Amino acid sequence: xxxxxxxxxxxxxxxxxxxxxxxxxxxxxxxxxxxxxxxxxxxxxxxxxxxxxxxxxxxxxxxxxxxxxxxxxxxxxxxxxxxxxxxxxxxxxxxxxxxxxxxxxxxxxxxxxxxxxxxxxxxxxxxxxxxxxxxxxxxxxxxxxxxxxxxxxxxxxxxxxxxxxxxxxxxxxxxxxxxxxxxxxxxxxxxxxxxxxxxxxxxxxxxxxxxxxxxxxxxxxxxxxxxxxxxxxxxxxxxxxxxxxxxxxxxxxxxxxxxxxxxxxxxxxxxxxxxxxxxxxxxxxxxxxxxxxxxxxxxxxxxxxxxxxxxxxxxxxxxxxxxxxxxxxxxxxxxxxxxxxxxxxxxxxxxxxxxxxxxxxxxxxxxxxxxxxxxxxxxxxxxxxxxxxxxxxxxxxxxxx
RNA sequence: GCGUGGGUGGCGGAGCGGUCAAUCGCACCUGACUGUAAAUCAGGCGCCCUAGCGGCUACGGGGGUUCGAAUCCCUCCCCACGCA
Numbered sequence: 001x002x003x004x005x006x007x008x009x010x011x012x013x014x015x016x017x018x019x020x021x022x023x024x025x026x027x028x029x030x031x032x033x034x035x036x037x038x039x040x041x042x043x044x045x046x047x048x049x050x051x052x053x054x055x056x057x058x059x060x061x062x063x064x065x066x067x068x069x070x071x072x073x074x075x076x077x078x079x080x081x082x083x084x085x086x087x088x089x090x091x092x093x094x095x096x097x098x099x100x101x102x103x104x105x106x107x108x109x110x111x112x113x114x115x116x117x118x119x120x121x122x123x124x125x126x127x128x129x130x131x132x133x134x135x136x137x138x139x140x141x142x143x144x145x146x147x148x149x150x151x152x153x154x155x156x157x158x159x160x161x162x163x164x165x166x167x168x169x170x171x172x173x174x175x176x177x178x179x180x181x182x183x184x185x186x187x188x189x190x191x192x193x194x195x196x197x198x199x200x201x202x203x204x205x206x207x208x209x210x211x212x213x214x215x216x217x218x219x220x221x222x223x224x225x226x227x228x229x230x231x232x233x234x235x236x237x238x239x240x241x242x243x244x245x246x247x248x249x250x251x252x253x254x255x256x257x258x259x260x261x262x263x264x265x266x267x268x269x270x271x272x273x274x275x276x277x278x279x280x281x282x283x284x285x286x287x288x289x290x291x292x293x294x295x296x297x298x299x300x301x302x303x304x305x306x307x308x309x310x311x312x313x314x315x316x317x318x319x320x321x322x323x324x325x326x327x328x329x330x331x332x333x334x335x336x337x338x339x340x341x342x343x344x345x346x347x348x349x350x351x352x353x354x355x356x357x358x359x360x361x362x363x364x365x366x367x368x369x370x371x372x373x374x375x376x377x378x379x380x381x382x383x384x385x386x387x388x389x390x391x392x393x394x395x396x397x398x399x400x401x
Numbered sequence: 402g403c404g405u406g407g408g409u410g411g412c413g414g415a416g417c418g419g420u421c422a423a424u425c426g427c428a429c430c431u432g433a434c435u436g437u438a439a440a441u442c443a444g445g446c447g448c449c450c451u452a453g454c455g456g457c458u459a460c461g462g463g464g465g466u467u468c469g470a471a472u473c474c475c476u477c478c479c480c481a482c483g484c485a
Binding site for chain 2: 035042094097179222284303312
């Protein structure tokens with residue numbers, strides 16, 4: 001029922017084209033997985049996103065769990081029925097919220113930090129940063145993570161068993177083990193303790209997954225270990241010793257993109273080649289190229305949709321922000337190289353006007369463009385690998401380097 | 402014409418004797434955003450510069466009181482409402 005097959009390997013890099021078979025259909029890889037955290041992509045329908053080439057979507061367990069809505073989904077018979085779609089789906093385990101609502105807030109950083117604890121501008125030590133406010137929203141113990149839910153202050157406990165049980169009820173095709181995503185500012189000692197705990201959580205996740213009647217789902221293990229080579233290697237060794245269907249590479253991914261590349265270089269070559277590898281939460285254009293080059297098969301990311309909501313559009317060679325006054329009279333399409341409907345039919349001026357006037361349609365157009373852009377990129381990447389022209393395509397998009 | 406209340410930065414609107422170049426919204430400008438607490442967040446927003454607990458000009462116009470006025474007084478202009 002589940003199968004991952006590599007169809008073609010690039011001659012010069014670790015890039016490969018594959019096909020991932022799930023009970024709800026097939027996904028050609030490398031693939032981008034748009035994120036619909038609470039069951040919607042925000043600004044575009046699943047149907048539309050499908051047309052642009054999205055074959056699978058990511059939904060979040062945490063958000064369905066905290067609100068108790070997973071019970072409703074269960075009554076419907078799972079997410080596919082609830083959302084009324086029959087495409088492949090993934091659910092994240094809630095492990096990211098352990099970070100984003102915990103250290104992420106506390107340290108005022110994302111998964112890739114450019115804020116070195118010792119190298120801040122004067123007065124810019126994280127502790128002096130207004131964002132650095134201890135919120136104590138998440139308490140992590142051996143057992144699991146205790147959240148103080150930001151909406152109502154209620155305490156809420158999530159652990160491996162609960163996450164997997166919930167994910168089974170949600171019924172996505174591909175589900176993830178419960179993990180702790182540490183902070184880019186976590187030190188070696190903490191990260192070491194944390195990965196070891198994540199490994200115990202992985203075993204617990206797996207055991208819970210195996211328990212009871214078999215579901216039509218595949219479970220992915222998650223590689224943690226921060227920016228520490230030996231911890232990442234240990235994680236690969238441990239996680240790949242369990243019979244997971246595939247692997248997710250989890251953040252934190254260091255202090256810079258270079259660190260991220262290093263982490264991928266440490267981990268991917270020693271993971272079982274034939275299994276699918278997912279890079280969790282990464283989705284900048286350059287990151288996708290660098291990930292694919294190192295052997296990543298799938299990416300999920302909030303980037304195209306969130307950036308769109310914030311007025312930013314992907315264009316060849318970077319991004320532009322349509323909120324800026326520079327575009328009010330710009331008759332050009334968002335990206336002259338793009339074949340999407342938005343770029344075909346509308347000017348930057350119009351989209352900019354809508355965004356600045358707070359018209360929802362402006363966001364819808366940008367979401368459409370950004371998703372099209374990334375999904376089309378994936379298509380081009382797949383083709384380039386088949387034709388052994390991956391590096392040429394990378395160069396075309398990113399220039400030299 | 403009489404009465405009352407007002408005229409503050411692009412707009413709305415605080416301040417009602419000193420620490421006010423002036424709270425706060427909006428608008429505007431710049432930046433961020435990577436398993437979504439995010440249609441969000443951070444910073445800027447009178448003029449000048451050697452960019453500083455710096456200089457200059459400012460709270461309808463003019464004149465005064467005071468060590469000191471956006472804040473008090475006089476006068477003129479304008480606006481809103483009420484009465485004729």
